[in-house]
Amino acid sequence: MTSRWPTALDQSLSTIDLYESHTERKHYDNRANLYAIIMATEHLERAYAQDCVTNAEYTTECNKLISQFKIAESALGKNESTESFMKNYQMDCPRAVNRLLIMGVPESLRSSDDGDRALTVATTVANFITAMDVLKLEQLDVDVLLPHLIDLRNSLVQISGTPKDWGPMQKVENWLVKLNFMRAHDRIDENDSRQLYLDLDSAYSEFNQYLKTKR
Structure with missing residues (x-):
């Protein structure tokens, strides 16, 4: 195989990027x-x-x-x-x-024997994980956070037998009230992000503890 000098085209192709920022x-x-x-x-x-x-x-x-x-x-x-x-x-x-x-x-x-309850629990777990992962990825815009918290609230509502002032629900509701007073393009700051994550983590622990008492 014979060697050749790189052409101008070769050199230009080697520096092409998919992005510029x-x-x-x-x-x-x-x-x-x-x-x-x-x-x-x-x-x-x-x-x-x-x-x-x-x-x-x-x-x-x-x-x-x-x-x-x-x-x-x-x-x-x-x-x-x-x-x-x-x-x-x-x-x-x-x-x-x-x-x-x-x-x-x-x-x-x-297809599990627990039927609707298993679906509700699985959905709620997924919604907790999603909401916390969004915060880990620093997606802090209100119009990003709000739908995930609404999904979480809606799945928590479907958990049967919970007390009226159930901790997980109260924590999520409090943040929904706060975010609803903000504009869609607003971002929560680092302090609120850390507090929201802590509240969700605490609510998730309470949620799991509640499930254990219902087995």
């Missing part, structure tokens, strides 16, 4: 993350259908992917949906669509 890089990273989550869900669903993973392994991983999907989807922006994203990148993932966009909970819980 931190914002553009974050944009591409978010899309790559969403793509990976959808593909991972599709493969997990296939593995579960073929009995290649246990119920426990499947449930753990599926809950994690559902939680990650909610965060990644919110990063798409208001002008693009998951469906259009998948169409644009020619993603043929019907199992992932069913799990992430339609069902929203692992199949193993849908």
